[in-house]
Amino acid sequence: MEDLTEVITSAEFHPTHCNMLAYSSSKGSIRLIDLRQSALYDSHAKLQVFYRF
DSSP states (O other), X not given: OXXXXXXXXXXEEOSSOTTEEEEEETTSEEEEEEXXXXXXXXXXXXXXXXXXX
C-alpha cells in the first residue's frame, strides 16, 4: 500500500452504453475507457486532467 501513487476515487458506467466506464483518480484526472477494445484496461480512450489550485 505504501507504493501507491494514485488510487481510483470514483467510477461509473454509462447508463445506456455498458461498455463505457469513467473513473477519477486521486491525482485529479478523469479517464474514459471503452471496454469493447479489450477486457484488460491497457490505455484510456480519453483523459481529462483537472489540477487543484
